Amino acid sequence: MTVQRIVANLHSDDPAALAAFYRDLLGLDLLMDHGFIATLGTGESAPVQLSVASQGGSGTELPQISVAVDALEPVLAKARALGAEIPYGPVSEPWGVRRFYLRDPTGTLINIVCHN
Template identity: 50%
Template sequence: MTVLRIVANIPAGSVRRVQDFYATLFDLELVMDHGWIVTLACSETAAAQISIASGGGSGTAVPDLSIEVDDVDAVHRRAIAMGCDITYPLTDEPWGVRRFYVADPEGKIVNVLGHLR
């Protein structure tokens, strides 16, 4: 058996508002739209992963979603420009990632990270 895809499902009172947040912040493209559910994706192939955690590291809560990007500083600047709620500041963590937490319009906490080089 091979896992072909893992999809994060985010409940939203306003699908369009949450869609706009993720599409704008992460440059994601709309690949499916049924009105009540939309799917956003990037053109790159991503590994399917599930993380199970008792904490978020550095004393933080476990985030609802983690998104790895190639330029975390650029996404952080974009989040600031969008007026997003940054719930954990941009930080270089001792385990080798640079990350910040941002709340989406529904209050879901997103861990935005990149590996330190």
């Protein structure tokens, strides 16, 4: 058996609105929309990862999802323009990443991270 992918499922009473937030924030494409569920993606292949942690690092709350990007500042600017709460960062961490946390419109804590 080989794991092909791991999918994050975020609860929302309005999946279309939350999907629009992530499309605007991260430039994701709408891959599927059945009304009760909207799936976003890029069509790119990525490694399968699942992190298990006691905290988010640097004494922070554990975010539900981490999104790795190639450039942090453009996503930070979009997050601010969308009115997202930024409860942590941006900060360069001692383990070699630069990151910030945001809360999406449903309150889910998201770690946006760029590896140096």
